[in-house]
């Protein structure tokens with residue numbers, strides 16, 4: 001057991017997008033921050049999303065105008081601040097008059113165009129599908145509108161890096177098991193998820209950003225009653241070989257009034273989802289059901305000429321939306337907006353909890369959360385994240401960056417160059433520092449994944465297990481065989497910092 005004397009201003013519990021975003025915002029405003037995540041960063045909901053930075057066209061049907069306006073405005077800010085991992089994406093919406101009349105869709109798209117200022121994204125328009133469209137031949141008309149695509153897990157990592165750049169301590173594989181108020185500070189008990197070693201930290205305030213576990217954390221760790229109820233709604237996706245060659249995504253309407261997206265994914269694949277299913281189990285046990293697979297296959301096959309079956313599925317993933325319980329009857333109608341709940345004792349030792357939210361609105365949520373804590377920290381700095389690029393995003397034009405990288409690393413094969421730029425942006429210069437040939441990148445484990453990148457992710461981005469690398473820091477898992485994956489894990493297990501992290505020795509954690 002370890003005891004420490006340092007008192008943090010803020011302890012953030014949960015390393016999903018909301019926890020990482022709040023840690024980044026608070027550290028940049030001068031607070032002394034620690035974040036603990038029981039597993040890997042982005043290992044829960046924040047890597048299981050549909051990967052869209054979107055206003056949410058369908059939320060207009062539920063009159064969520066405030067949420068849509070805020071989310072639309074955030075698209076532009078995030079595109080500017082993380083142009084490596086967020087890119088504009090056009091959506092095609094095939095028209096099905098018996099499902100939604102054209103006038104209703106036109107009104108929705110008019111609002112979507114005008115609820116917030118658009119700088120980089122084009123306005124929506126009506127389109128016609130010709131005979132060479134990938135859609136079945138009876139679909140001849142539709143609409144096109146713009147949103148953006150995001151590498152959700154990397155967005156979390158970049159926020160954690162930003163927090164660390166401003167002095168925060170990021171502790172992955174570290175679970176908060178208890179927090180009690182003592183002498184005007186929180187005494188927080190942490191358990192190392194790899195070794196079981198217990199340690200303690202002290203903090204003036206806590207943010208509970210535990211996502212699907214937010215309410216449970218109140219009873220399990222704080223011995224308090226949760227101020228809000230949470231509703232868990234499962235959503236699943238399937239990944240299949242690319243259904244069509246066009247760069248656009250498709251938004252498909254279903255007879256049950258739901259919509260699903262078919263999105264181009266990592267060049268060679270289509271990502272299809274999502275579902276909305278009420279969920280009662282343990283969030284980490286969530287997985288796709290046969291019914292959800294059938295639903296996604298049937299919905300897609302109703303629209304596309306190319307038919308897909310279970311045999312085409314490369315992989316699936318499921319996540320649990322931690323939604324604020326607004327007592328809606330349908331899972332899909334539950335609000336996607338968020339609430340921040342502040343609880344304190346005689347104006348001291350506050351605990352702020354995040355209920356609900358979207359990846360798209362994480363930056364605003366983080367800003368609002370730190371604003372809510374600011375009365376406790378009179379010297380706190382001003383808001384800053386709207387105008388500051390995330391790590392690796394400090395470039396204006398991806399073509400110019402590509403030219404610069406071509407010049408500096410002419411030996412880098414073009415497919416690998418494109419992937420590295422899309423993952424790392426300008427961090428690529430740190431990754432390839434002093435490297436002058438492909439051989440110098442070390443052993444290739446398959447799918448263009450070299451020893452150099454794996455070691456970089458262990459040493460600079462908290463990766464400790466193979467999944468951290470092949471699914472969250474990269475998506476190379478889509479291309480790797482089981483034996484390649486096993487070989488990568490063996491390599492990781494021999495890395496000195498992983499050996500040290502997993503050993504019981506030297507466990508003075510802070």
Ligand SMILES: Cc1cc2nc3c(=O)[nH]c(=O)nc-3n(C[C@H](O)[C@H](O)[C@H](O)COP(=O)(O)OP(=O)(O)OC[C@H]3O[C@@H](n4cnc5c(N)ncnc54)[C@H](O)[C@@H]3O)c2cc1C
Pocket residue numbers: 013014015016017018019036037038039040041042043044045046047048049050051052053054174175176177209210211212213217233234235236274275318319320321322354356357358359360361
């Ligand atoms: C299927 C699906 C599709 C979605 N699509 C989109 C989309 O396209 N666009 C969009 O904007 N949003 C989307 N969302 C919503 C978005 O993904 C979530 O709102 C967001 O990821 C929630 O982030 P979070 O940080 O609150 O929770 P999480 O990402 O779940 O993070 C909470 C973290 O807390 C950790 N934790 C829990 N308890 C403890 C503890 N005791 N100690 C330490 N750590 C702990 C967990 O391990 C977890 O990593 C989607 C969600 C789902 C499920």
